[in-house]
Amino acid sequence: MNFDTNLIVSMMPELARAFGVTLLTWLVGVIGAAILGFLVAVARRYGSPWLAYPLRLCVEVIRGTPFLIQLFLLYYGGPFIGLSLDPIPAGLLGLAVYGAAYFSEIFRAGFEAVPPGHVEAAECVGLNRRQIIQRILIPEMTMLVLPASVNMAIVLLKETAVLSIITVPELTLVISAIGSQQYAFVESLFLLALFYWGLVELSGRLGRHMEARLSKYRFVTA
Amino acid sequence: MTTPAISVRGLIKRFGDVEVLHGIDLDIPQGQVSCLIGPSGSGKSTLLRCMAFLEEATDGLIFINGEPLGYAPGPQGKPVRLPAARIRAVRSQIGMVFQQFNLWPHMTALGNVSEALKTVHGVRKSEAEERAMVQLKKVGLAERAGHYPSQLSGGQQQRVAIARALALEPKIMLFDEPTSSLDPELTGEVLNVMRALAADGMTMVVVSHEIGFAAAVCQQIAFLDNGKLLMTGTPQEIFGKPRHPRLDQFLDTYLDRGAAMLV
Ligand SMILES: Nc1ncnc2c1ncn2[C@@H]1O[C@H](COP(=O)(O)OP(=O)(O)O)[C@@H](O)[C@H]1O
Ligand SMILES: [Mg+2]
Numbered sequence: 001m002n003f004d005t006n007l008i009v010s011m012m013p014e015l016a017r018a019f020g021v022t023l024l025t026w027l028v029g030v031i032g033a034a035i036l037g038f039l040v041a042v043a044r045r046y047g048s049p050w051l052a053y054p055l056r057l058c059v060e061v062i063r064g065t066p067f068l069i070q071l072f073l074l075y076y077g078g079p080f081i082g083l084s085l086d087p088i089p090a091g092l093l094g095l096a097v098y099g100a101a102y103f104s105e106i107f108r109a110g111f112e113a114v115p116p117g118h119v120e121a122a123e124c125v126g127l128n129r130r131q132i133i134q135r136i137l138i139p140e141m142t143m144l145v146l147p148a149s150v151n152m153a154i155v156l157l158k159e160t161a162v163l164s165i166i167t168v169p170e171l172t173l174v175i176s177a178i179g180s181q182q183y184a185f186v187e188s189l190f191l192l193a194l195f196y197w198g199l200v201e202l203s204g205r206l207g208r209h210m211e212a213r214l215s216k217y218r219f220v221t222a
Numbered sequence: 223m224t225t226p227a228i229s230v231r232g233l234i235k236r237f238g239d240v241e242v243l244h245g246i247d248l249d250i251p252q253g254q255v256s257c258l259i260g261p262s263g264s265g266k267s268t269l270l271r272c273m274a275f276l277e278e279a280t281d282g283l284i285f286i287n288g289e290p291l292g293y294a295p296g297p298q299g300k301p302v303r304l305p306a307a308r309i310r311a312v313r314s315q316i317g318m319v320f321q322q323f324n325l326w327p328h329m330t331a332l333g334n335v336s337e338a339l340k341t342v343h344g345v346r347k348s349e350a351e352e353r354a355m356v357q358l359k360k361v362g363l364a365e366r367a368g369h370y371p372s373q374l375s376g377g378q379q380q381r382v383a384i385a386r387a388l389a390l391e392p393k394i395m396l397f398d399e400p401t402s403s404l405d406p407e408l409t410g411e412v413l414n415v416m417r418a419l420a421a422d423g424m425t426m427v428v429v430s431h432e433i434g435f436a437a438a439v440c441q442q443i444a445f446l447d448n449g450k451l452l453m454t455g456t457p458q459e460i461f462g463k464p465r466h467p468r469l470d471q472f473l474d475t476y477l478d479r480g481a482a483m484l485v
Pocket of ligand 1: 262
């Protein structure tokens with residue numbers, strides 16, 4: 001079997017489009033997951049137990065089942081409960097909900113890692129609960145959860161490949177389609193792996209750069 | 223007689239089933255430094271935290287300059303909780319300094335000191351920072367205003383924490399072992415700031431194992447043992463002979479006996 005580079009070049013425009021879809025679903029999915037996860041973490045920590053318990057159950061169920069199956073259920077099972085979504089919105093929703101379950105746990109741990117004394121010091125100078133959350137907890141937590149969040153974002157990048165099963169025209173779907181049309185599975189899968197790896201490497205670097213920039217805010221333990 | 227800065231009346235504090243303060247009565251006089259000493263676990267921090275309303279008393283009352291803190295005497299003798307605004311107003315007369323400094327790591331020294339002025343009191347940023355600089359100067363850290371806590375030594379962090387409390391112009395300052403987590407060579411700079419505050423006439427309550435400081439700076443010493451106030455008095459009364467046997471034992475076990483002898 002020979003390795004056909006011409007084939008790769010001829011696929012470029014189609015690949016670029018698919019790359020864009022992957023990148024976009026990833027970014028929107030991660031942002032949605034982080035926001036949703038944050039809201040869940042806040043609701044579980046500060047909301048009523050009536051809200052906290054069902055939320056905990058949702059988080060456990062989502063974390064305890066494969067993304068593939070969740071996505072299947074959402075896309076193919078959704079219409080039975082009146083939720084008919086196109087592939088891309090379904091994929092985004094699925095990714096956001098799946099990621100939110102993990103992000104909510106990251107944020108929960110982050111809230112717990114802020115030393116209680118930092119909150120007491122804020123109370124002593126008169127900050128109210130909302131001001132403490134805004135001015136102290138969220139910024140301190142951001143620092144604490146950054147490494148885990150970058151990690152989660154990278155996991156979600158790789159999970160975007162699963163969106164191919166509900167026909168979202170992202171990299172995995174497009175490349176494997178080309179592969180089977182051209183009988184060039186090895187080239188296409190090699191290229192696919194390269195794409196993901198490149199993106200993962202890039203986002204990992206970005207994350208480390210951010211951590212370094214924020215290092216002066218790091219905690220001092222007396 | 224003037225109203226005491228703090229009056230503690232029949233204070234009982236339980237954590238679950240464990241009672242750690244068994245009915246404390248204590249007056250903190252205006253414009254003086256009072257030291258709280260006692261073995262570890264005797265309830266010093268809990269008593270101080272009750273005075274800052276960081277812990278709520280199980281029973282009993284605390285008055286700050288005559289005003290009830292958190293709870294007021296109720297009609298049936300049972301304390302009743304005051305509205306949040308009243309609690310905040312009384313609490314604002316108190317500044318608190320912690321053993322662990324508790325500076326906010328994402329703000330500079332200036333940010334830490336000016337934060338409450340901006341966020342709570344709505345002071346314009348430029349004015350808040352000006353007022354914060356005055357306090358940083360007072361603790362000798364004006365040139366470190368732009369540093370983050372991670373870029374400051376322990377002694378400097380504690381001085382910033384003192385400036386942060388002072389920025390709100392409290393009438394009373396509470397210190398919970400302010401030098402206990404510092405290297406010995408850094409305790410001096412913090413104690414010096416506290417001495418200067420005392421000389422300015424600030425009412426202070428200090429939990430400290432620095433017996434030398436207690437003897438030299440405090441006008442009143444209270445000895446807490448096992449959740450009970452065993453004795454209160456001037457340093458001469460407390461450290462002079464004859465001593466309470468528990469105090470003698472405490473001085474033997476925990477402290478530099480020589481420092482107490484100097485009194
Ligand atoms: N939040 C808490 N929950 C349960 N027990 C506590 C708590 N805080 C303090 N205690 C207990 O109360 C007692 C007095 O503690 P503390 O006031 O910290 O003593 P000190 O400051 O004199 O060393 C100790 O036995 C301690 O274990
Ligand atoms: Mg203590």
